Amino acid sequence: xxxxxxxxxxxxxxxxTSPVVxxxxxxxxxxxxxxxxxxxxxxxxxxxxxxIIGPNGAGKTxxxxxxxxxxxxxxxxxxxxxxxxxxxxxxxxxxxxxGRSYQITNIFPNLxxxxxxxxxxxxxxxxxxxxxxxxxxxxxxxxxxxxVLEQVGLSDRSLRxxxxxxxxxxxxxxxxxxxxxxxxxxxxxxPTSGMATEQIPELIGLIQTIQRESRKxxxxxxxxxDVVMSVSDTITVMHQGSVLAEGAPAAIAANVQVQDAYxxxxxxxxxxxQAQHEQSARGS
Amino acid sequence: MPRANRSAxxxxxxxxxxxxxxxxxxxxxxxxxxxxxxxLAVWNNQAGASKFYEGLLIEVFILAVYAISYDLVxxxxxxxxxxxxxxxxxxAYLTGILLKSFGLPLWxxxxxxxxxxxxxxxxxxxxxxxxxxxxFALVTLGFAAVFNIVIQSHELSDWAGGDVGxxxxxxxxxxxxxxxxxxxxxxxxxxxxxxxxxxQRFVDSxxxxxxxxxxxxxxxxxxxxxxxxxxxxxxLTVASVTAGLAGxxxxxxxxxxSPTIAGLGFTVAALLMILxxxxxxxxxxxxxxxxxxxxxxxxxRFTGSSSSFLIGLIYIAIVLFVPYGIVGTWRLRNVEWRxxxxxxxxxxxxxxxxxxxxxxxxxxxPPD
Numbered sequence: 108x109x110x111x112x113x114x115x116x117x118x119x120x121x122x123x124t125s126p127v128v129x130x131x132x133x134x135x136x137x138x139x140x141x142x143x144x145x146x147x148x149x150x151x152x153x154x155x156x157x158x159i160i161g162p163n164g165a166g167k168t169x170x171x172x173x174x175x176x177x178x179x180x181x182x183x184x185x186x187x188x189x190x191x192x193x194x195x196x197x198x199x200x201x202x203x204x205x206g207r208s209y210q211i212t213n214i215f216p217n218l219x220x221x222x223x224x225x226x227x228x229x230x231x232x233x234x235x236x237x238x239x240x241x242x243x244x245x246x247x248x249x250x251x252x253x254x255v256l257e258q259v260g261l262s263d264r265s266l267r268x269x270x271x272x273x274x275x276x277x278x279x280x281x282x283x284x285x286x287x288x289x290x291x292x293x294x295x296x297x298p299t300s301g302m303a304t305e306q307i308p309e310l311i312g313l314i315q316t317i318q319r320e321s322r323k324x325x326x327x328x329x330x331x332x333d334v335v336m337s338v339s340d341t342i343t344v345m346h347q348g349s350v351l352a353e354g355a356p357a358a359i360a361a362n363v364q365v366q367d368a369y370x371x372x373x374x375x376x377x378x379x380x381q382a383q384h385e386q387s388a389r390g391s
Numbered sequence: 392m393p394r395a396n397r398s399a400x401x402x403x404x405x406x407x408x409x410x411x412x413x414x415x416x417x418x419x420x421x422x423x424x425x426x427x428x429x430x431l432a433v434w435n436n437q438a439g440a441s442k443f444y445e446g447l448l449i450e451v452f453i454l455a456v457y458a459i460s461y462d463l464v465x466x467x468x469x470x471x472x473x474x475x476x477x478x479x480x481x482x483a484y485l486t487g488i489l490l491k492s493f494g495l496p497l498w499x500x501x502x503x504x505x506x507x508x509x510x511x512x513x514x515x516x517x518x519x520x521x522x523x524x525x526x527f528a529l530v531t532l533g534f535a536a537v538f539n540i541v542i543q544s545h546e547l548s549d550w551a552g553g554d555v556g557x558x559x560x561x562x563x564x565x566x567x568x569x570x571x572x573x574x575x576x577x578x579x580x581x582x583x584x585x586x587x588x589x590x591q592r593f594v595d596s597x598x599x600x601x602x603x604x605x606x607x608x609x610x611x612x613x614x615x616x617x618x619x620x621x622x623x624x625x626x627l628t629v630a631s632v633t634a635g636l637a638g639x640x641x642x643x644x645x646x647x648x649s650p651t652i653a654g655l656g657f658t659v660a661a662l663l664m665i666l667x668x669x670x671x672x673x674x675x676x677x678x679x680x681x682x683x684x685x686x687x688x689x690x691x692r693f694t695g696s697s698s699s700f701l702i703g704l705i706y707i708a709i710v711l712f713v714p715y716g717i718v719g720t721w722r723l724r725n726v727e728w729r730x731x732x733x734x735x736x737x738x739x740x741x742x743x744x745x746x747x748x749x750x751x752x753x754x755x756x757p758p759d
Contacts, residue, residue: 175614177614196613196618197613197614198613198614198615198616198617198618198619201614201615201616202616207614213608213610213611213614214608214611215604215607215608215611216607216608217607218603218604218607222600226600226601226604226612226615227615229597229600229601230612230615230616230617231616232597234597235597235598235601235617235622236597236598236621236625237596237597237598238592238593238596238597238598238599238625238629239592239593239596240596240597241592241595241596242595242596242597242599242600243595245597284615288615288616
């Protein structure tokens with residue numbers, strides 16, 4: 108792993124002084140012979156916007172699943188505020204203050220938008236086993252849910268069924284579901300995947316606004332490098348299961364290794380797409 | 392909240408159920424009038440036809456409690472269990488054995504049924520963290536099959552009656568289904584509506600909402616922070632205890648407890664009932680049980696041996712034309728109808744849609 112030296116001093120100050128919220132120590136995950144994540148050590152500092160990028164198959168999502176608890180690592184540790192949560196079950200992590208999203212839209216499709224978010228609020232309350240009280244009694248959950256829907260701009264669609272929303276709005280609703288219980292750290296796995304290109308800046312802008320205003324820590328896994336360049340404080344580049352580089356966006360953009368691994372891949376990818384496109388054009 | 396307001400709210404919410412309960416309570420007297428018997432004769436259990444229909448409806452009520460308990464497991468929580476008949480049969484057999492072989496008083500028997508129901512649910516929960524979906528269905532099917540074999544076994548035939556079934560269970564005279572049938576009818580009716588009321592409350596509570604969330608997307612519910620395992624135990628326990636109590640009522644009512652109630656066929660019966668009525672709707676389970684039992688009865692009466700063929704046709708027609716069951720399809724139509732009209736109003740008068748009316752309450756959505 109090589110770190111990059113060129114970091115703006117103010118940011119360097121913030122990066123060095125704010126405490127580490129989430130930490131991965133020598134994290135490794137093997138699927139049979141495949142080593143998807145190879146001894147990754149990572150420090151996520153409080154109130155920063157930390158992006159993890161890398162080409163397809165770099166191990167981003169696996170790392171993400173290790174951090175969020177969906178997968179258990181083969182070896183290594185995950186620490187949250189200094190506490191070892193490597194083997195903590197998923198629901199415990201939510202109570203500790205970790206909120207996560209999925210690459211694929213993962214919601215309660217047949218419930219209303221409001222109910223989706225309300226369930227997210229209720230989860231961390233202490234009323235889950237009160238089976239003898241009407242739900243309407245717990246107005247504070249609904250209020251909080253409405254407040255969050257306002258924040259993500261869905262309050263006029265709160266009583267629609269979640270599955271009837273367009274993809275972009277479902278993504279926003281998911282963001283609301285993560286925000287609702289006010290977690291300390293937001294883990295977002297490609298929140299823009301499946302969205303129309305013109306909607307992406309809006310969602311990313313929304314995430315950034317929320318991060319700044321409510322002083323959250325955001326870990327964003329993203330395939331598309333352009334998306335995260337302008338909003339991130341720190342970028343970690345993954346390549347073939349390992350951390351290739353880490354630093355401020357400007358430094359990452361200037362890094363030759365990253366360009367080779369990433370942009371080279373992307374150029375190749377573009378060329379492949381172009382070829383496929385031409386082929387299909389000729390075919391028709 | 393002022394008292395008057397509150398009771399008005401209760402009336403609005405439960406008005407339909409209360410009205411139905413009153414109608415059902417008056418029904419025996421109506422049957423009596425139709426056969427020319429005075430209400431007093433009905434009251435004294437002297438009107439033959441009325442007594443007969445009371446008996447039929449008692450069976451419907453017991454089946455309805457059984458069906459609604461299965462709806463909580465499958466329709467609300469989304470657990471595909473094929474061993475639900477065991478919940479019912481355990482209650483039924485335990486009641487019979489405790490009353491007959493051990494001579495326990497009725498209240499102690501019912502208490503034991505509740506306890507056994509809890510244990511039975513815990514037995515089913517043992518495998519919950521390990522298996523889900525169709526595997527859970529098979530494991531629960533296995534539990535029920537073992538239970539079915541055990542109660543028919545030769546070793547237990549002194550208590551459980553082998554494959555003939557449990558007979559000559561001593562019923563307290565005040566509850567005798569032959570001499571005090573109207574009283575039994577009222578008790579079954581009140582029991583049914585108490586269970587229905589409890590279930591409605593349960594589904595509308597925070598716990599019930601989590602159960603619905605588990606049905607919709609268990610993985611998501613867990614990531615939100617719900618230890619879904621415990622919620623599934625709660626749902627199973629509630630269902631098991633109510634089904635067990637329905638089984639107890641079954642034993643008290645029927646002259647013979649046949650081992651068929653422990654078989655897979657009886658679980659499928661519950662499945663049919665909630666499919667007819669509308670899965671995940673609770674009300675549908677009651678309606679489904681009534682349709683199931685009454686169609687069976689009247690077809691057998693009027694068409695004789697071809698009845699099971701006709702019943703099959705009716706089920707096919709239901710699946711084709713009311714795919715979400717009677718209640719489920721009705722609610723869906725309602726929503727669609729409202730949406731269509733809102734769009735029309737918007738077209739004609741430029742009224743913007745009010746989102747308040749677009750979606751029905753959460754628990755009333757049929758699953759996709």
